[in-house]
Amino acid sequence: MVLENEIFKDFEDIVGKNNINDGKVITTAYAYNWCMEFFNYMEDKEPSPFSSIPKAVILPASTEEVAEIIKLCNKYGIKFKAQSTGLGPWNQPSTDNCIIVDLRRMNKLVKIDEKNLYAVIEPYVSGAQLQVEAMKYGLNCHMPGAGPHVSPLASATSMAGPGFTSPSTGHSARNVLGVEWVLPTGDIMRLGAIGLKKKPDWYNGDGPGPSLRGIMRGWVGAKSGIGVFTKVAVKLFPYPCSTDFTITGKSPNYGFKIPKYLRLYVMDCKTYEFLEEVMLKVDEEEISFMCSHLSGSGLAAIFSNSLQGLIGKAKLAQLKVPIVILITARTDREFDYKQKVMDNLIQELNIKDIIGKSYSPEPVFYAEALRSNLGLHGFITTGSFQSSKGGSDTAAVCLLSTKMNIPLKMEYIKSGAIGNDSGKGVWMTSYESGHYYHMESPTMFDQTDDHSVKGMAEYMEASNQLDLLKHLGAPFFVEGTQMHELFGPHMSNYHIWLRKIKQAFDPNNIADSGFYISPHSKE
Amino acid sequence: MMDDEEYKHLIRRCIRCSICKWIPQLQIKSKKYATICPAIDMYNFHPYSGGGKIILALALEMEKIKPSEELRDIVYKCTECGGCDVSCKFLNNLEPLEIIIKLREKLVDLGYGPMPKQQQYIDSVKKNNNPYNEPHENRLNWLPEDINIDPNAQVLYFVGCTSSYRRKEMAIAACRVLNAAGVPFNILDNEEYCCGSPVFRTGDINTFKDFMNKNVDAIEAKNIKKVVFSCAGCYDTFKVHYPLYRNYNFEVKHSVEFFNELIENGKLLLTKKVPLTVTYHDPCHLGRNAEPYKEWKGKVVNLMPLISIHVPPKPKRCGTDGVYESPRELLKKIPELKFIEMERIKEYSYCCGAGAGVKSAFPEFALHTAKNRIQEAEDTGAQVITSSCPFCSTNLQDAIHESDSLLKYYDINELLMMAIGITDEKLKEFLGEVA
Ligand SMILES: Cc1cc2nc3c(=O)[nH]c(=O)nc-3n(C[C@H](O)[C@H](O)[C@H](O)COP(=O)(O)OP(=O)(O)OC[C@H]3O[C@@H](n4cnc5c(N)ncnc54)[C@H](O)[C@@H]3O)c2cc1C
Ligand code: SF4
Ligand code: SF4
Numbered sequence: 001m002v003l004e005n006e007i008f009k010d011f012e013d014i015v016g017k018n019n020i021n022d023g024k025v026i027t028t029a030y031a032y033n034w035c036m037e038f039f040n041y042m043e044d045k046e047p048s049p050f051s052s053i054p055k056a057v058i059l060p061a062s063t064e065e066v067a068e069i070i071k072l073c074n075k076y077g078i079k080f081k082a083q084s085t086g087l088g089p090w091n092q093p094s095t096d097n098c099i100i101v102d103l104r105r106m107n108k109l110v111k112i113d114e115k116n117l118y119a120v121i122e123p124y125v126s127g128a129q130l131q132v133e134a135m136k137y138g139l140n141c142h143m144p145g146a147g148p149h150v151s152p153l154a155s156a157t158s159m160a161g162p163g164f165t166s167p168s169t170g171h172s173a174r175n176v177l178g179v180e181w182v183l184p185t186g187d188i189m190r191l192g193a194i195g196l197k198k199k200p201d202w203y204n205g206d207g208p209g210p211s212l213r214g215i216m217r218g219w220v221g222a223k224s225g226i227g228v229f230t231k232v233a234v235k236l237f238p239y240p241c242s243t244d245f246t247i248t249g250k251s252p253n254y255g256f257k258i259p260k261y262l263r264l265y266v267m268d269c270k271t272y273e274f275l276e277e278v279m280l281k282v283d284e285e286e287i288s289f290m291c292s293h294l295s296g297s298g299l300a301a302i303f304s305n306s307l308q309g310l311i312g313k314a315k316l317a318q319l320k321v322p323i324v325i326l327i328t329a330r331t332d333r334e335f336d337y338k339q340k341v342m343d344n345l346i347q348e349l350n351i352k353d354i355i356g357k358s359y360s361p362e363p364v365f366y367a368e369a370l371r372s373n374l375g376l377h378g379f380i381t382t383g384s385f386q387s388s389k390g391g392s393d394t395a396a397v398c399l400l401s402t403k404m405n406i407p408l409k410m411e412y413i414k415s416g417a418i419g420n421d422s423g424k425g426v427w428m429t430s431y432e433s434g435h436y437y438h439m440e441s442p443t444m445f446d447q448t449d450d451h452s453v454k455g456m457a458e459y460m461e462a463s464n465q466l467d468l469l470k471h472l473g474a475p476f477f478v479e480g481t482q483m484h485e486l487f488g489p490h491m492s493n494y495h496i497w498l499r500k501i502k503q504a505f506d507p508n509n510i511a512d513s514g515f516y517i518s519p520h521s522k523e
Numbered sequence: 524m525m526d527d528e529e530y531k532h533l534i535r536r537c538i539r540c541s542i543c544k545w546i547p548q549l550q551i552k553s554k555k556y557a558t559i560c561p562a563i564d565m566y567n568f569h570p571y572s573g574g575g576k577i578i579l580a581l582a583l584e585m586e587k588i589k590p591s592e593e594l595r596d597i598v599y600k601c602t603e604c605g606g607c608d609v610s611c612k613f614l615n616n617l618e619p620l621e622i623i624i625k626l627r628e629k630l631v632d633l634g635y636g637p638m639p640k641q642q643q644y645i646d647s648v649k650k651n652n653n654p655y656n657e658p659h660e661n662r663l664n665w666l667p668e669d670i671n672i673d674p675n676a677q678v679l680y681f682v683g684c685t686s687s688y689r690r691k692e693m694a695i696a697a698c699r700v701l702n703a704a705g706v707p708f709n710i711l712d713n714e715e716y717c718c719g720s721p722v723f724r725t726g727d728i729n730t731f732k733d734f735m736n737k738n739v740d741a742i743e744a745k746n747i748k749k750v751v752f753s754c755a756g757c758y759d760t761f762k763v764h765y766p767l768y769r770n771y772n773f774e775v776k777h778s779v780e781f782f783n784e785l786i787e788n789g790k791l792l793l794t795k796k797v798p799l800t801v802t803y804h805d806p807c808h809l810g811r812n813a814e815p816y817k818e819w820k821g822k823v824v825n826l827m828p829l830i831s832i833h834v835p836p837k838p839k840r841c842g843t844d845g846v847y848e849s850p851r852e853l854l855k856k857i858p859e860l861k862f863i864e865m866e867r868i869k870e871y872s873y874c875c876g877a878g879a880g881v882k883s884a885f886p887e888f889a890l891h892t893a894k895n896r897i898q899e900a901e902d903t904g905a906q907v908i909t910s911s912c913p914f915c916s917t918n919l920q921d922a923i924h925e926s927d928s929l930l931k932y933y934d935i936n937e938l939l940m941m942a943i944g945i946t947d948e949k950l951k952e953f954l955g956e957v958a
Contacts, residue, residue, distance in 0.1 A: 021568060025579065025593045029570035032578045034538040049535070050587060059567050085541055086569065104567050109554055126545065129554040148548045149541055250843045250870050251547050252613045305614055308836045311826075367549050376540070376614050382829045383536050383616075416828035446829045448535045 002027075003056050003099075007076050011099075014068045015060055019105070022056035030057050030100050031092065035386050037447055038457040039089045047453045051092035054081070054100045061105040063180060063188060063230040069101060070228065071186035073510050081512040082224040084123040084151035090159065090223045090479065094514025101228060109133055110231060116203050117236045118177050123153045123229065128371060130234075135243045139236040142169035145375035145427070157181075157229040158221035160390075160476060162438040164374050166429045167283065167291045169237050171392075173217055174432070177233035178202035181216065184227050184506035191216065194233070202233035215501055219392070223479060225516025226505050240289045240328035240370070247367060252305055256367040261329040264361065264369075265342060265353045266299070268319040272399045274349075275321045279395055281345055282325055283434025287338045290326040290369060295424040298442065299324065301377045302368075303361050310380060316359060326369055382419045384447040386456065387440040388463035389426070390476015398439035401472040402426045405441055408466055409459070417455020419444025440476050479515040524767060524816065525621050533617055534581040543573035543607035543619055546871040556866040556899055559606035561874050561892035570597050573607025573619035580626045590633040598626055599638050600888060602881045603724055604807040604874035609842040616839070620812075627726035637725035638884035645722050649730060652716040653684035662713055665691035670698045673707035679747040679773075680708050681738075681761070683754035684717050685913035693913050696936035697753040697778050703943045704782070704791040708751070714741040718757040720808075723764055724879040732768055735760075739771045753778045753936055755912035756878075759808035763815050777809055779850040779911050779935060786856050793942040796859040801938065802905035803850055803862070804896065804919065805872035806912035811842025842870035850911055850935055857942040863903045873899065875910070877918035893922030901930055911935045 002022040003011070012020050021027070031050040041047040055078065060066045066082075073080045079098040083091040086102065093100065103123035109130065110120035114137045121130060128148035130141045144155040144163045152172070155161050157179065161172025169175070178194035178201070189195070191212055192205040205213050216226070241261045248255040269275035275293055282291055294302065300317040302324075304310035316322075327342060329335035346353060355361070368374050378385045391401050406423035413420045421444065428439040441463070445456040464486070467475055474487040488495025495517065502509075503519045513519070525533065542548065544563050551557045558564050563572040570579055576598060582588045601623055608620035630636035637645065644654035652659045665687055666672075680701060686694040701708050719734035738761075742750060750773055752758035758777045765771060785791040805811075817838040825831045847869040854862045867873040876882070876892025897919060900908040908919060908930050920932045 019567070023593045025582075025588050025591065025597060026568050026570055028582050028588050029568075029575055029578045031587075032537075032539065032581070034540070048585075049581070050585075057568060087538075087540055102567075102569070125554070126557070128545070128548050128551040129557050132551050132557075133554050147540075147542075148551075149545055247549050250841075250847070251550075251609050252839070252841050253843060254547075254549055254613075256549075306839075307616075307830070307832055311832065364549070371549055373548050376542075379538060380614060380616075384538060413828075419829050420827050444829065448532060449829065452829055 008056070010072055011056065011058055011069065014065050014072070015058055019059040019061070020056060026057055027053050027055070030054055033089050033092050034087065034384065035089050036092060037453045038386070038445070038460070041454055041457040042461060047450060047457070049447065051089070052094065052096045052098065054093045054098050055096065057100045057102055059102050059105050063182060066101065066182045066228050066230055067186045067188050070182055070184065070510065073099070074186060074508050077508070079510055079512040082228040084154035085126065085149065087146060087150055090515045092514070094512055098512050103228070106230060112137060112139070112236070113203070114139070118202060118233045119236055120178070120202050120231055120233045121153050122231055123151055125153065126150065127152050131371065134236050135239055135245070138239050138243060140169070140239040141234060141236055142172060142175050143372040144172060145372070147373055147376050148371050152234055153229060153232045156232050156234050157217055158223055160220045162429060162431070164290050164292060164369065164372055164429065166431045166438065167288045167433050168240065170432050173219070175235040176213060177205040177235065179205065179216065179229060179233070180231035182228045182230055184508070184511040205233070218498065220476065220478060223515035225502065225511050225513040227511060238330070241330060245367070245370070254364045254367065256363040258363050258366050261335045262366055263327050263339060264355050264366070265325040265327070266355050266359065267323050267351045267353050269321045269323055269351065272321055272403055275323060276395045276399055278323055278349055278351065279430060280434060281349065283430045285341050285345070286433040287327055287341050288325050288433070289328040290324065291430055292324050293426065293428040294322060294324065295421050295426060296320065296322060297421045298425055298427060301380060302374045303365055304377065304380065307380050378442050378444070382444040382446045385442050385444045386460070387442045387476060388460050389467065389472070390438070390440040391473040392436060392438055393473055395430070395437045397473065398428050398437045401439055401467070402428070402441070404466060404470055404472065405463065408462055409441070409443070412455050412459040415455055417445065417452050418459060481513070481518045484517050485521065525618055525625065530622060530625050531584060534577050534584060534622060536617055537574045537577040538615070539574055539578070541572065541574060543611045545610060546606070546867055547610050547613050550871050552866050556873070559610055559867070559871060559873065561604065561876050561888070561895070562601045564895065565888050565891050566600060571600060573611065573623065576601065576623050576626060577617070577619060580622055583626070583629070590630060590635045592635065595630055595635045595638070598623070598630060599636065599641070599880065600885055601879060602807070602874045602876060602892070603879035605812045605842065606871065606874060609811050609870050612839060612841045624726070628728060631726035637727070637880060640884040641721070641725045641880040644880065644883055645725060645727055645730065648717045648722055648734070653688060654717060654721045655684060655688045657688045659713060662687050662715060665694050667695060670695070671702050672710055674709055676707035676709040677746065677748040678706055678708040679742060679745065679750045680710050681750050681752050681757055682710060682715060683752065683757040683913065685756070686754055690913035690916050693753050693916065693934045693936065696934055696940050697751070699945050700778070700782055700791070700936055700939050700943065703945060704785045706785070706790070709745065709747070711741055718760040720756045720760040721880065723760065735765050735769060739765065739769060742773060743771065747773050749774045749776060751776050751778055751781050753911065753934070755806035755809035755813070756914060759813045762813055767816060777846055777849070777911065779809070779853055780846055782936070782939060783849040783853040786853065791943065793857055793939070795942050795944040797857050797938060797941045798859040799907050800861045800863055800905045801854060801907045801909055802865050802900050802903045803854060803935070804865070804875060804900070804908055804910040804915055805845070805847065805869055806910055806915045807872070807874050807878060809911055810845035810847060810872055811870045813846055814840050814842055814844040816840060845870060853935065854909070854938070857938060860938070860942070863905050865899045865903055867899065875915040875918045877914040882914065882918060889918055890922055890925060893918045894926050897922045897926055897928050897930060901928060905930065907931045907933055909933050909935045909938055
């Protein structure tokens with residue numbers, strides 16, 4: 001559905017003629033996304049990888065342009081969907097009365113405040129871009145497990161947020177400081193110290209007045225359902241080791257000069273009960289850069305960059321309940337200390353580390369760990385995956401959820417719909433050295449196989465039901481009116497509050513709420 | 524290359540991760556030079572990227588969109604540089620570049636490709652054996668009288684259309700170096716035809732095959748053992764694409780490989796100092812795209828539901844085996860030349876912007892890309908940017924000119940000439956200018 005000429009012209013006046021397109025080719029291409037096929041199927045539609053086709057795609061270059069675009073959307077009653085790097089079905093319009101605001105041209109790294117440990121970025125600065133610039137100051141940033149190619153701003157403001165380095169770099173929601181936010185009305189709001197009249201700056205995310213950070217993104221983000229975030233300050237952390245990052249060889253056979261002061265441990269805890277004990281003890285010591293549990297097959301995947309390579313790592317896949325720990329340091333003393341702590345724990349827990357004994361990873365693994373590139377290995381087996389679950393809770397609840405999911409997953413594995421990970425395919429990490437934990441269950445499927453797509457959709461639904469029935473908490477991807485209404489009544493009726501926020505911030509219901517919540521329950 | 528069945532399968536596998544917009548994630552060294560795809564860098568809408576073009580291929584196949592000029596323009600706004608391909612394949616198993624090439628072929632079949640400007644080039648190739656609308660009989664006009672050609676030599680220098688008609692200095696430099704090394708060599712005279720690259724890259728495979736046959740027949744008739752190229756485009760076409768349609772019985776080498784070997788064997792002596800700070804631009808057709816296809820004969824074995832493997836493992840063409848070391852080794856052997864790298868190099872080098880008919884059909888796009896590359900070269904502190912491809916040469920020089928850059932461009936063989944001491948006029952002139 002194209003825009004009427006006059007409306008198109010109004011939008012074009014804001015961004016210039018090269019930065020808006022309502023042609024069939026471009027708009028159709030924007031209707032495609034990863035996992036769309038089974039999301040469509042879950043909504044009783046054809047399992048096509050295309051969503052509703054947007055009316056137009058527009059590429060603003062500044063906050064002011066975004067604000068003007070949104071005002072026009074209000075004027076003409078057209079919804080908008082913002083996207084940063086645009087990976088995943090959450091970027092898709094839920095109606096054909098919607099334009100996509102692609103923030104690709106807003107790609108400035110506004111500043112790095114070395115002393116106060118934060119950076120101010122626009123939406124299209126990728127994690128890798130931010131990281132390499134931060135590294136020049138000996139600093140590092142948090143990146144979601146999706147990888148270094150996605151937008152830290154999108155993750156911080158609008159979208160979930162765990163990552164492989166969460167023990168040391170936390171969760172995206174916890175790393176947001178000042179925020180510049182174009183509300184669904186087109187007004188510009190500045191949260192935190194950047195909203196101060198005198199000496200505005202980005203160092204603090206709360207106030208002026210009551211903190212709105214929770215309202216802005218809640219747990220998993222509003223996914224463009226509550227406006228557009230145009231700048232954000234995110235916390236930076238000291239880079240975990242030497243910033244010398246030397247890649248050798250040629251893609252895909254990269255080697256890496258492993259910097260000083262990195263040590264990896266992989267241990268098989270054999271039971272979930274013991275894993276809980278090990279994880280809690282390691283986290284209590286606050287020494288790990290990464291501390292994750294993956295299933296044996298998941299573990300083999302993060303160490304492989306092809307299916308063939310993965311098959312060669314059958315030994316790893318056989319580990320029952322592995323834990324992966326990466327410790328890092330900046331000085332001899334710090335490194336000695338951390339290794340001693342690990343040695344003591346290994347002794348005390350009577351557990352074996354296999355690294356350097358029965359297994360040594362390729363050096364490139366360390367580069368990928370430092371650059372948060374490990375999540376992408378989820379695609380190497382069947383071509384696609386998506387996660388069910390996604391609890392954010394105690395280690396015990398996360399592991400209960402893991403265990404309870406196994407029989408359910410096995411049913412779908414037996415039917416040939418999803419990849420065989422013995423039902424145990426999970427990724428669990430602590431946040432902030434064990435403050436709380438994240439667990440999700442990555443599930444492999446083949447997007448080109450209808451049986452697999454449909455089976456995947458059915459499995460996701462069954463998994464959500466299991467969460468509800470067994471009180472395992474809402475899944476990571478609790479999104480959209482239907483899901484919120486399903487889980488809300490079991491979780492302090494949060495959906496009622498979420499809806500009130502939507503109504504208050506978006507009186508004309510202009511921000512596409514397909515992956516957030518509709519202002520009215522019948523919509 | 525992929526067949527139709529594989530094409531239809533792979534176009535459903537893009538995960539829209541956008542990794543193909545960036546150099547490989549592990550190689551990113553700065554915010555400024557993190558991107559790989561000239562098309563998305565210029566036009567910004569997702570379908571311009573490698574992954575975006577895969578979506579277009581799928582949308583066309585699913586009849587979500589119809590062939591149209593709008594579609595054609597997006598598909599042809601692509602230099603086929605293959606940068607997307609390298610980045611995607613670090614972990615994925617897609618074939619973005621082959622999909623783009625096949626999508627172009629489909630548009631040609633449907634009557635929508637190539638671009639009208641490119642069609643003029645193809646028409647000229649068919650009519651004049653070169654894309655520049657130049658008379659075939661003028662093909663050797665570049666050849667100075669004092670260059671020794673040996674009609675009985677077993678080494679052949681394949682000049683290429685661009686060096687014959689537009690970048691004559693490259694042809695002259697290559698021949699002078701060959702003479703200086705005492706290597707007897709021949710050329711094809713008026714039996715040399717366009718290698719077919721411009722028609723191949725715009726999707727006209729039948730015309731391409733005609734030109735391939737004319738060239739291979741002419742070379743084989745002369746009992747040639749080795750063909751040397753100074754044009755990356757011709758080299759890539761002979762090395763990578765001819766064998767897909769026809770085997771031939773001679774060896775192919777780019778001059779950077781051949782001359783580097785000659786220096787190593789002591790046949791080419793570099794005696795003169797060339798005190799310049801030089802950076803090297805990897806042409807896509809000598810770098811990542813010069814990796815030949817490796818034949819694979821095997822079967823797909825289903826290991827378990829949804830998981831199949833190729834037995835034996837199917838080689839993945841990732842740009843790993845391009846010609847990267849020879850030009851660098853060669854430059855490092857030049858006395859007092861200081862070699863300095865840009866950020867994006869080798870298999871993740873940024874394209875110069877001229878390839879696949881872009882320079883003719885979308886000159887502003889070609890220039891935009893080359894300016895980006897020139898900026899990157901300037902940021903190294905180099906005085907000279909060098910390369911080994913006439914298309915890169917033209918486009919990078921246009922960008923130097925348009926951006927008022929102080930950088931100088933020399934073909935790598937011109938630098939060799941200076942080091943051999945054949946003529947240092949240019950060098951003197953340049954050193955005078957920068958002093
Ligand atoms: C291999 C893999 C692993 C993953 N692992 C994780 C993980 O560990 N942790 C995690 O959190 N996620 C994970 N994900 C999901 C991932 O978070 C998202 O896909 C990713 O963050 C998307 O980031 P993006 O920069 O592409 O943002 P986008 O996809 O552009 O945006 C994400 C959402 O935010 C909205 N949005 C984006 N920018 C703005 C803005 N400026 N203003 C308002 N709304 C906006 C979009 O509409 C969309 O709904 C994973 C995905 C993959 C493919
Ligand atoms: S082509 Fe490859 S890298 Fe690009 S979006 Fe698709 S899967 Fe990702
Ligand atoms: S081949 Fe080059 S220009 Fe074309 S889409 Fe890929 S990276 Fe972009």
